[in-house]
Amino acid sequence: GAVVSQHPSRVICKSGTSVKIECRSLDFQATTMFWYRQFPKQSLMLMATSNEGSKATYEQGVEKDKFLINHASLTLSTLTVTSAHPEDSSFYICSASRAGGPETQYFGPGTRLLVL
């Protein structure tokens, strides 16, 4: 159990366009989902924490108007990179923690975004 999926796995887009990434918990309910960004050969940096039915909490330095997060249900959170630029190219990974469960986060397979 505790499977998290992400879609798409890879996306290439033109500069200025918006990209939506979906994160789903397939076999459990996730009250909290987290969005991370990982640049090549670097660690994971938390971007925001998303709770179902409420506004996301963004980490310092992350623009909430650029990285729109919606957590519409207990199994789905979406991250939209608006007006993407080449510097937004990165590996975006979501994770989910189980409702009523331990603090363990289950990670999705990640989405590789390349902005041309």
Next chain:
Amino acid sequence: GQQVMQIPQYQHVQEGEDFTTYCNSSTTLSNIQWYKQRPGGHPVFLIQLVKSGEVKKQKRLTFQFGEAKKNSSLHITATQTTDVGTYFCAGDFGNEKLTFGTGTRLTIIP
């Protein structure tokens, strides 16, 4: 701010040798977790340590949590080629958010 430092950044070992990565936090942790990320993959949960001084083993992997709950280590005995990847510690400072360490990239020389 709350930081988690990890050393070494890189480690190259001969197959069969042991490997250890260390994690240090600036402040006391609620718990610490360890993840493994294979090249091109995503982090995979290995273990969570909660209690002061806790030691857990998974086959050839031994995880320790310091008495002060500010440091941790992962030790792999007799490394194999399948151990290749980057090992991250991730600290929870009590707010259920994870702060990842910088990671240790392990490469194995056959």
